[in-house]
Amino acid sequence: EAGVVQSPRYKIIEKKQPVAFWCNPISGHNTLYWYRQNLGQGPELLIRYENEEAVDDSQLPKDRFSAERLKGVDSTLKIQPAELGDSAVYLCASSSSGNYNEQFFGPGTRLTVL
Amino acid sequence: GENVEQHPSTLSVQEGDSAVIKCTYSDSASNYFPWYKQELGKGPQLIIDIRSNVGEKKDQRIAVTLNKTAKHFSLHITETQPEDSAVYFCAALRGNEKLTFGTGTRLTIIP
Numbered sequence: 001e002a003g004v005v006q007s008p009r010y011k012i013i014e015k016k017q018p019v020a021f022w023c024n025p026i027s028g029h030n031t032l033y034w035y036r037q038n039l040g041q042g043p044e045l046l047i048r049y050e051n052e053e054a055v056d057d058s059q060l061p062k063d064r065f066s067a068e069r070l071k072g073v074d075s076t077l078k079i080q081p082a083e084l085g086d087s088a089v090y091l092c093a094s095s096s097s098g099n100y101n102e103q104f105f106g107p108g109t110r111l112t113v114l
Numbered sequence: 115g116e117n118v119e120q121h122p123s124t125l126s127v128q129e130g131d132s133a134v135i136k137c138t139y140s141d142s143a144s145n146y147f148p149w150y151k152q153e154l155g156k157g158p159q160l161i162i163d164i165r166s167n168v169g170e171k172k173d174q175r176i177a178v179t180l181n182k183t184a185k186h187f188s189l190h191i192t193e194t195q196p197e198d199s200a201v202y203f204c205a206a207l208r209g210n211e212k213l214t215f216g217t218g219t220r221l222t223i224i225p
Contacts, residue, residue, distance in 0.1 A: 004157070040217070040218070041215075041217055041218070042118075042203045042205070042215025042216055042217055042218055043158065043203075043213075043215055044215070045212040045213065048212070056212060059212075091157050091158075093157070102148075102160060102163070103160070103213070104160070105150075105157030105158045105159070106157050107155065107156050107157050108156075108157050
């Protein structure tokens with residue numbers, strides 16, 4: 001069974017530029033999560049989807065971050081414009097249940113903002 | 115909200131010895147406690163978890179203990195091997211709310 005797929009793996013951009021990350025969850029998983037992991041820290045939830053619906057986006061900085069999960073499968077996380085402080089690893093995870101148990105993580109996208 | 119503290123931040127043990135990582139949580143209503151292993155360049159991988167109605171759980175060389183009264187839980191790795199070297203994260207969950215992670219422990223196994 002294929003795991004969570006993310007692309008790109010690495011992204012380097014200059015500040016004020018836009019950037020987008022893509023995630024394909026494990027087949028059949030209806031819950032999808034985006035996390036941000038700063039260096040030396042644990043992951044922090046940005047947004048959680050149940051199928052197409054964003055059910056928890058309280059930690060998403062909505063002034064510059066946006067996300068979508070069309071058709072309840074793949075998801076895209078966007079930052080526009082990027083700031084220096086956005087440099088981090090962006091992780092996507094999915095689970096088959098409607099709660100937070102047993103989340104499976106992708107390899108992440110390492111974003112560097114110059 | 116929930117706050118999870120994890121200690122130590124770094125840990126080095128001789129191969130074959132045991133390693134113990136400890137976490138404390140603040141919300142007494144938290145009821146699910148997973149442990150994740152993260153290798154360089156990879157996402158976190160769930161290695162073991164425990165729910166609040168259980169005091170201890172084992173899976174081969176890995177065990178987790180939970181003390182609800184003291185609000186702390188620990189990861190125990192016995193007979194450590196070089197491939198156990200990684201960053202380990204604990205986390206806590208209350209009901210259907212978000213997972214709160216600790217700050218991680220970098221474990222190094224010395225051959």
